[in-house]
Amino acid sequence: MDVQDxxxxxxxxxxxxxxxxxxxxxxxxxxxxxxxxxxxxxxxxGVGRAQLARFIGELKLTQRYPGFQAIQFVRRVPGAGLxxxxxxxxADASISPxxxxxxxxxxxxxxxxxxxxxxxxxxxxxxxxxxxxLAALPLHARALEMGxxxxxxxxxxxxxxxxxxxxxxxxxxRAPVYRSGLPLDTxxxxxxxxxxFVAIVFRVNNLMREVVDAKMLPHMALRIxxxxxxxxxxxxxxxxxxxxxxxxxxxxxxxxxQLRARASVNVGQRQWQLTFSAYDGSRYGRNRAVIAVxxxxxxxxxALIAALMLTSQRRRALADTLSATLHEQRAFQDSAIVGIxxxxxxxxxxxxRGLEEMMGYRPGELNGLPTSALLPRAALxxxxxxxxxxxxxxxxxELQLVCKVGTPLWCMxxxxxxxxxxxxxxxxxxxxxxxxxxxxxxxxLDARDGLQHSVAELEQQTANVEAARDDLxxxxxxxxxxxxxxxxxxxxxxxxxxxxxxxxxxNTPIGNSLLTATALQDIVCDFERQFVDxxxxxxxxxxxxxxxxxxxxxxxxxxxxxxxxxxxxxxxxVDQTSDQRRSFxxxxxxxxxxxxxxxxxxxxxxxxRVDVPRRLRFESYxxxxxxxxxxxxxxxxxxxxxxxxxxxxxxxxxxxxxxxxRLLFADDGVGMAPKTLHQVFDPFFTTKMGxxxxxxxxxxxxxxxxxMLKGRIEIxxxxxxxxxxxxxxxxxxxxxxxxxxxxxxxxxHDFRGIFPENRGLSPAVxxxx
Numbered sequence: 001m002d003v004q005d006x007x008x009x010x011x012x013x014x015x016x017x018x019x020x021x022x023x024x025x026x027x028x029x030x031x032x033x034x035x036x037x038x039x040x041x042x043x044x045x046g047v048g049r050a051q052l053a054r055f056i057g058e059l060k061l062t063q064r065y066p067g068f069q070a071i072q073f074v075r076r077v078p079g080a081g082l083x084x085x086x087x088x089x090x091a092d093a094s095i096s097p098x099x100x101x102x103x104x105x106x107x108x109x110x111x112x113x114x115x116x117x118x119x120x121x122x123x124x125x126x127x128x129x130x131x132x133x134l135a136a137l138p139l140h141a142r143a144l145e146m147g148x149x150x151x152x153x154x155x156x157x158x159x160x161x162x163x164x165x166x167x168x169x170x171x172x173x174r175a176p177v178y179r180s181g182l183p184l185d186t187x188x189x190x191x192x193x194x195x196x197f198v199a200i201v202f203r204v205n206n207l208m209r210e211v212v213d214a215k216m217l218p219h220m221a222l223r224i225x226x227x228x229x230x231x232x233x234x235x236x237x238x239x240x241x242x243x244x245x246x247x248x249x250x251x252x253x254x255x256x257x258q259l260r261a262r263a264s265v266n267v268g269q270r271q272w273q274l275t276f277s278a279y280d281g282s283r284y285g286r287n288r289a290v291i292a293v294x295x296x297x298x299x300x301x302x303a304l305i306a307a308l309m310l311t312s313q314r315r316r317a318l319a320d321t322l323s324a325t326l327h328e329q330r331a332f333q334d335s336a337i338v339g340i341x342x343x344x345x346x347x348x349x350x351x352x353r354g355l356e357e358m359m360g361y362r363p364g365e366l367n368g369l370p371t372s373a374l375l376p377r378a379a380l381x382x383x384x385x386x387x388x389x390x391x392x393x394x395x396x397x398e399l400q401l402v403c404k405v406g407t408p409l410w411c412m413x414x415x416x417x418x419x420x421x422x423x424x425x426x427x428x429x430x431x432x433x434x435x436x437x438x439x440x441x442x443x444x445l446d447a448r449d450g451l452q453h454s455v456a457e458l459e460q461q462t463a464n465v466e467a468a469r470d471d472l473x474x475x476x477x478x479x480x481x482x483x484x485x486x487x488x489x490x491x492x493x494x495x496x497x498x499x500x501x502x503x504x505x506x507n508t509p510i511g512n513s514l515l516t517a518t519a520l521q522d523i524v525c526d527f528e529r530q531f532v533d534x535x536x537x538x539x540x541x542x543x544x545x546x547x548x549x550x551x552x553x554x555x556x557x558x559x560x561x562x563x564x565x566x567x568x569x570x571x572x573x574v575d576q577t578s579d580q581r582r583s584f585x586x587x588x589x590x591x592x593x594x595x596x597x598x599x600x601x602x603x604x605x606x607x608x609r610v611d612v613p614r615r616l617r618f619e620s621y622x623x624x625x626x627x628x629x630x631x632x633x634x635x636x637x638x639x640x641x642x643x644x645x646x647x648x649x650x651x652x653x654x655x656x657x658x659x660x661x662r663l664l665f666a667d668d669g670v671g672m673a674p675k676t677l678h679q680v681f682d683p684f685f686t687t688k689m690g691x692x693x694x695x696x697x698x699x700x701x702x703x704x705x706x707x708m709l710k711g712r713i714e715i716x717x718x719x720x721x722x723x724x725x726x727x728x729x730x731x732x733x734x735x736x737x738x739x740x741x742x743x744x745x746x747x748x749h750d751f752r753g754i755f756p757e758n759r760g761l762s763p764a765v766x767x768x769x
Contacts, residue, residue, distance in 0.1 A: 003314070007321055008284050012259045015220060016276040020263035022211045023274070027267055029337060030065060030200060031153055034175050036440050037071065037198045041177045043444045045195065046451050049119055050094040051443075056121045058439050067210050069161065069201040070126045074134060074144075074174065075118035076196050079111050089118065089131075100130075109136045115144055118196070126201075128162045140172070146229070146269070147176045148194050149187045155268025157226055158238040161201060169240050171226075173268045174199040204241045217249040219283040220276060227271040240272065253280035338433075339411075342418065343386045344426025346371050358411075358433055360404040374401045376408065388417045388427040398434065410438040506566070509558035516558070520551040581735055586616040586625070586653055586661065593629045597637075604637055605646040612653040616661065620733035624708045631697045632665050632725060638688060640669025640723065659731050660711075666724035672717040680715060709733050 040055055041047050052073060061068050077085045086105055093099045105116055115134040120126040134140035139156055147154035153175045161170040174197040178184055182193035204224070212222060224241040244250035259278035264271055278284040301309070339355025341348055351366050359366065359374065366373075371386045379385070385399055396414045403409055415429040527544045530536050590612055594601075601608060618625070633649070641647040652664045672680065679685045681702040686695035705713045709729050717723040 003317065004286055007317065008286070009259065011324065012220075012276070012278050012284055013261060015216065016261040016263065016274075019212055019216075019222065019276070020265065020274055023208070024265055025337075026067065026207070026211050027265070030067065030202075031173065031268075033059065033065060034071075034153060034173060034198060034200050036437060038175045038177055040440065040444055040447075041195075041198065042180060043448050044451050045179050046454070047447065048094055049092060051447055052119055053095055053121055055440060055443055058443070059436055061122070064436075067202060067207040069164070069170065069203050069206070070120050070122065070129070072117050072121075072126075072129070072172075072199040072201065073119040073177075074115050074197040074199055076194055077105075077114040077116050079113060082114055085116070086131075103131050105131050105133050107133060107136050109133065111135055115141075115197070129201075132162060143172075143174065144197065147174050147197060148191060150269075151176055151178075151184060151190055153268045155270050157228070157270065158204075158240055161203070164203065169204045170202055171204065171240075171267075172199050172201050205246065208241050208243075209246075212243065214248055217243055217246060219279055219281055221250065221255070221279065223275045225273045225275070227273050229269055230266075230271060237273075253285065256280055256284060259284060339429075339431035341366070341429050341431070342426050343371055343415075343429055344424065346384055346387075348373075349426060355431060358403075358409070358431065359401070360407075376400060376402050385413070386415065386427065386429060388415060388423050401431075409433060410435045506562055509562040513555045513558040513562075516551045516554040520548065520555075523547050523551070580623075581619070581621055581733065583617060583619050584622045585614070586618055586663075587612045587614055589622050589625050590629065590651060593626050593633070597630075597633050600637055601633075601649075604641060606637070606641065607646070607648045609648060609650045610652075612651065613655075616653060616655070618661075618729075618731050618733075620729070620731070621708060621736075624704045625729075628701050628704050628709075628727070629665075631701045635697050636667050636669065636723075640667045642670060644669070656728065661729050661731055663727040663729060664724060665727070666722060668722040671719045671721050671723055673719050677715065677717050705729070708736065 037052075037055070040052070056071050059065065059071075061071070075085075082105060086103060089099075089103045090101055091099050105114065111133075113135060117129050117132045117134070120129055123130065134144060139159055143154045143156045153173055155173045156171050158169045159171060160167055164170065176190070176194055177196050177198055178190065178193040179195050183189045184193060208222075208224070220243070222241065222243040223239065226238040226240050228236070242249075256278045261276040263274040263276075265274060266272075336352060336354050339352065339358045341351035341355050343349065348366050348369050348371060353363060356363060356366050371384055372380055375385070379400075385395070389395070397412075399411055399413050401409045401411050410433075412432045412434050413429055414432075415427045417423050417427050418425045523544060527536075527540070530540060587610075590610065594608060594610075636647075636649060648668050650664070650666045652666075654662050656662045676687060680698050682695075683699040684695040685699075686697075702713055705711045705727055710733055711727055711729040713728075714726045715723065716726075
């Protein structure tokens, strides 16, 4: 019974050590992949999203590394450049033609520095992690800081993966990536040179499913606890894995307290504690039937037969142990991810399943084949690389083999004689597939050459862009000068129209006054002759007084009308030339502006309907408001009523919320086509080119409303249904310096001399002698 217990204990110890060793080996293999991705970034700082995706695609994660959840790249982003970085990711079409329009950094936390998951492969199933800011998550932030400062692979503690809704335990291992060419000797230098991290995301259950044989779960219990980072001391211990929660786990008999074992595994500077325990059953339980037979035989046979039976039992136990050991050795070899084979005399005597899978053969198909089946045709004329030296020493190096289907495969081979004293027994060869590494090295060399070529092209394109920029700057200066000249011409044309309107409007009252003055002169001269002759009668005096009174009333009325017109013209001229910010009523500015266009409106047989409340007070720029109204009236007279005998202009103002006034300027004219409406505010666009239109009228209106007055402008029009322009203006406009006002208005001319403050009176009228 003691022998059986010792054998059971040895089996249990061997099984637990194998699982611990396989766990370390599997993690080391995965971390080697992580370092290869880091090495790709170390070649140059310009590794793009497409290059990284192509490199990871060559790794064939789902086939070779099923324990992976994802491979990621975490980018270091300064807080000031976060918006520009997010916009660049959304516009990146190197993998997805449409870019990533829904990309955003989350959670949105203002920080001096962000660590954003910039790339995840595969993307499917990991969308929630794309754009995640790890700096906002304390568990991740600490691991990032440790990796940045140490330069080593750092794993997180147990976390719930954002891309996994099942809540299974997981962890992330990350390796820092530094900008090439910078010193990394001190912590400060590594902090300054950091550009990001490459990371592997693991589900612990998936990882251990690759390590623990499912057939072992009914016989052995395994629990893994995370003991924290090596320098943290005693702290909380987190359960990472429990085989009892896995399919087939915990289904054995009662626990065997005497069979327990522990092991420690370093996982990215964190200490994992593996605890093993056994269940009573066929693998670790006592064989009670054999004990009962031995006990019964000992009771009925002699001591000699008992001794013989005991000897037989021991031989059988030894055979079982040997068989189990051989079986376990075979299982151990088959579970290895490398190929292992016994080669002798140019033939493959035996090999594990790993070599068969690597070379593409079915189970047992390689046994007995010549070693030349693994070599390319060009190597057949050379010495067999799988022969051991005469002294029994093996060889180590890289060798190109071929799979069953002829695909070349680069491998690292390491051989050792089975019996150094008898090389004829053959050599044990360990063969490891390094094709991925070879392809990665080739890809890195290609990427380096491509980057060097791209840098040269970029320098040439930069020089071309600089030259083009200088040419465009010269063209822009010329266009700006031409635009300013056209704006000045537009204002001068408007001024000419204003002067013509003034002349026409003043002609009637001044002409009436002149005619009445002439008639009064005749009356005075006639009365003077009667007075000299002494023939003045009372009736004549009364008639003279009545005619004189009537003439004076006519002249006073006409001259008052002229004075009102001149006052309006002076105010419009002063406002549009000086454009000083002052208080004014909107109805007064509208009335003065309409007065200057009275003649043109009458000639066009245009009716103006005004609905503007009195005392609608503004603290703004009346000249700019008048300029806008003048341009709208000019534009309407030039375009709206073409081919029509009459028209109606409606001007309506209403107070709006938040100190705004909504001003509607509408006509019932011919309207605009959709194409014309789309271009109405473009500079130099006009449908009357060469017929009085400069193409700047509505552009000036837009610039004044949105720039000088800080308002909004909307325009609606349909062909045959007229046009309506809606201005939303603040009653209190912001102040502008004279220079900025001139820049916004596009002119610095002064026309105030056209309307002087005083004019000399005409000489007194004299009667002929």
